[in-house]
Amino acid sequence: MRIGTAIIEGAAMAGSALLKNKLRSVLSVLGITVGIYCIIAVYALVHSMEKNLNDSFTGFGTDVLFVQKWPWDEIGGEYPWWKYLSRPQSTSAEAAFLEQNIPSGMASAVAFAFSMSVRTEYRNVSLSDVRLMGISHNYNTIQKVDIENGRYFTLIESQAGRPVAIIGAVIAENLFKNADPIGKNISIKGRNCTVIGVCHKEGKTVLNNSADEQIFLPERFAASLTNLQRGEKGCQIMVKAAPGISLDNLGFELEQLMRRYRRIGPSGETNFAVNRMSMITNVISNLFAQIGLIGFVIGGFSMLVGCFGVANIMFVSVKERTQEIGIQKSLGAKRSFILTQFLIESVMLCLVGGILGLSFVWVTLKGLNYLLSHQMESAIRLYLGSSDVLIGILVSVAVGVIAGLMPAISGSKLDPVEAIRSK
Numbered sequence: 001m002r003i004g005t006a007i008i009e010g011a012a013m014a015g016s017a018l019l020k021n022k023l024r025s026v027l028s029v030l031g032i033t034v035g036i037y038c039i040i041a042v043y044a045l046v047h048s049m050e051k052n053l054n055d056s057f058t059g060f061g062t063d064v065l066f067v068q069k070w071p072w073d074e075i076g077g078e079y080p081w082w083k084y085l086s087r088p089q090s091t092s093a094e095a096a097f098l099e100q101n102i103p104s105g106m107a108s109a110v111a112f113a114f115s116m117s118v119r120t121e122y123r124n125v126s127l128s129d130v131r132l133m134g135i136s137h138n139y140n141t142i143q144k145v146d147i148e149n150g151r152y153f154t155l156i157e158s159q160a161g162r163p164v165a166i167i168g169a170v171i172a173e174n175l176f177k178n179a180d181p182i183g184k185n186i187s188i189k190g191r192n193c194t195v196i197g198v199c200h201k202e203g204k205t206v207l208n209n210s211a212d213e214q215i216f217l218p219e220r221f222a223a224s225l226t227n228l229q230r231g232e233k234g235c236q237i238m239v240k241a242a243p244g245i246s247l248d249n250l251g252f253e254l255e256q257l258m259r260r261y262r263r264i265g266p267s268g269e270t271n272f273a274v275n276r277m278s279m280i281t282n283v284i285s286n287l288f289a290q291i292g293l294i295g296f297v298i299g300g301f302s303m304l305v306g307c308f309g310v311a312n313i314m315f316v317s318v319k320e321r322t323q324e325i326g327i328q329k330s331l332g333a334k335r336s337f338i339l340t341q342f343l344i345e346s347v348m349l350c351l352v353g354g355i356l357g358l359s360f361v362w363v364t365l366k367g368l369n370y371l372l373s374h375q376m377e378s379a380i381r382l383y384l385g386s387s388d389v390l391i392g393i394l395v396s397v398a399v400g401v402i403a404g405l406m407p408a409i410s411g412s413k414l415d416p417v418e419a420i421r422s423k
Contacts, residue, residue: 024313024316025313025349027309027313028309028310028313028349028353029349029352029353029356030353031305031306031307031309031310031353032303032306032307032309032310032349032350032352032353032354032357032396032399033306033353033354033356033357033360034302034305034306034357035299035300035302035303035304035305035306035307035353035357035399036303036353036354036356036357036358036361036392036395036396037357037360037361038298038299038302038303039295039296039299039300039302039303039391039392039395040299040357040358040361040384040388040389040391040392041299041361041364042292042295042296042298042299043292043295043296043388043391044361044365044382044383044384044385044388045382046288046291046292046295047288047292047383047385047387047388048365048380048381048382048383049288049380050284050285050288051383051385052379052380052381053281053284054281054284054285056205056209057277057280057281057284058277058281060143060277061142061143061238061240061277062276062277062278063240063241063247064142064238064239064240064241064276064277065238065239065241065247065250065251065254065274065275065276066236066237066238066239066274066275066276067090067094067098067236067237067238067239067254067258067272067273067274067275068089068090068234068235068236068237068272068273068275069084069087069088069089069090069235069271069272069273070084070087070273071084071273071275072273072275072276072279072280073273073275073279084273087271087272088229088262088271088272089114089228089229089233089235090112090235090236090237090272091112091228091235092112092136092219092220092223094237094258094261095110095111095112095136095237097257097261098110098237098239098254098257098258098261101257102239102250102253102254102257103253105242105245106241106242106245106249106250106253107239107240107241107242107245107250108141108240108241108242108243109138109141109142109238109239109240110138110237110238110239110240111135111136111137111138111139111141111142111143111237111238112135112136112139112219112235112236112237112238113133113134113135113136113139113143113219113234113235113236113238114133114134114219114222114223114228114233114234114235114236115131115132115133115134115233115234116131116132116134116222116225116226116233117129117130117131117132118130118132118188118189118215118225119188119189120171120175120186120187120188120215121186121187122175122176122184122185122186122187125174125175127171127174127175130171130213130214130215131213131214131215132188132214132215132216132217132222132225133214133215133216133217133222134217134218134219134221134222134223135216135217135218135219135222136158136218136219137153137155137158137159137218139238140152141240142238142240143238145166145197145199145211145216146199146200146202146211147166147197147198147199147200148169148198148199148200148201149180149181149182149197149198150166150182150195150196150197150198151196151197152166152197153166153196153218157218158218158219158220159220160218160220161218161219161220161221161223161224162218162221163191163192163193163194163217163221164193164194164195164196164217164218164221165186165188165193165194165195165196165197165215165216165217166195166196166197166198166199166215166216167181167186167195167197167198167199167214167215167216168198168199168210168211168212168213168214168215169198169199169200169201169202169211169212170201170212170213171212171213171214171215172195172198181195181198182195182196182197182198183195183196188215188217188225189225189226191224191225193217193221199211199212199214199216203379204379205379239254247276251274251276254274255270255274258270258272258274303395303399306350306353306399307399307402307403308403310346310349310350310399310400310403310404311346311402311403311404311406311407313349314342314345314346314403314404314407314408315406315407315410317342317345317407318342318407318408318410318411321411322411322414323420325338325411325414326414326420327420329414330420335412335413336412338408338411338412338414339408339409339411339412340408341408342404342407342408342411342412343400343401343404343405343408345404346400346401346403346404346407346408347396347397347400347401347404348400349400350396350397350399350400350403351393351396351397351400353396354392354393354395354396354397355393355396357392357396358384358389358392358393361384361388361392362384365382365383365384368382369381369382
């Protein structure tokens with residue numbers, strides 16, 4: 001008998017046996033359903049959180065290098081912050097030096113940016129702890145400032161440090177209500193600024209860095225509102241690699257230029273860091289891989305219980321159909337056919353349980369997404385990825401094979417004469 005024919009006939013007989021014992025089949029399926037639900041729910045949550053965080057960080061640019069005092073490649077362990085606390089902040093002068101001296105064709109844009117919290121006022125409306133971003137003119141080339149109403153800074157406004165501002169959509173709503181903000185003056189730390197643009201509304205973000213609640217000022221004007229050398233302002237130089245240029249090569253050039261600007265000798269220790277987003281995303285991926293492994297082990301215990309349940313049912317099924325097996329073997333059925341028949345029955349049980357478990361995970365994630373978006377106003381979105389579904393299906397099949405293997409082997413080894421005589 002061909003393998004394909006044996007599988008088809010075995011599947012038909014297995015399906016018939018499962019339908020004859022509906023209650024027993026349902027009880028067996030429930031154990032697998034709970035096990036798959038536990039495993040895939042953990043996997044889906046872990047992968048969703050990883051995707052949310054990675055998408056947020058990669059939104060800053062996978063082809064951008066950040067020159068600043070704090071290194072990112074040591075994040076994840078016991079971060080030795082005391083080693084870097086005394087490092088000098090990156091400056092706009094260093095950004096200008098890099099822009100002038102980077103070898104031609106290696107970088108497409110260089111920008112400088114820093115941030116701070118300020119108090120903002122318009123007439124009798126006041127907002128505190130507003131995030132202000134001081135940005136150089138090329139910032140928009142590297143990190144898009146999506147303006148819905150108005151315009152971006154002109155080159156002259158950026159270079160001269162004019163008191164002009166681009167505000168986020170939420171800032172505009174809170175300060176101006178339904179009025180048009182363009183052309184109106186707001187007060188920032190006692191200085192008047194003219195609003196020239198309003199950003200497109202983004203909504204909540206995982207990192208809470210949405211432009212909705214930010215104000216953008218030309219870097220030179222923003223620098224006049226504070227002392228950049230005091231406190232943590234997040235000063236950073238952003239360098240976007242030109243097409244076809246690797247970040248490794250660009251990073252090497254930036255490091256040499258920065259050492260030259262800061263007059264660090266060949267044996268001197270660097271007092272700056274050249275970071276890239278992959279440093280953070282790699283740490284996130286490694287962290288969530290460990291969490292996923294722990295979740296798989298915990299969920300595996302639930303799956304193990306389901307596996308024992310299916311194996312027990314399959315032994316009962318073999319016992320009940322002993323005479324049927326004897327008749328099949330007396331009519332010429334080979335051991336492989338009997339083996340295939342019971343394995344298919346076990347796999348079908350587990351597969352149905354696995355599909356039900358995946359369905360319950362999907363419903364759970366839909367419900368959680370509704371709560372997160374409508375009740376908690378969270379930017380986190382949960383996904384049931386194709387890899388999670390594939391894992392659920394493969395685990396179900398594997399458990400079906402493991403649970404049904406011993407009962408199938410015992411059934412295939414039955415002597416036909418003894419089997420027919422059994423009661």
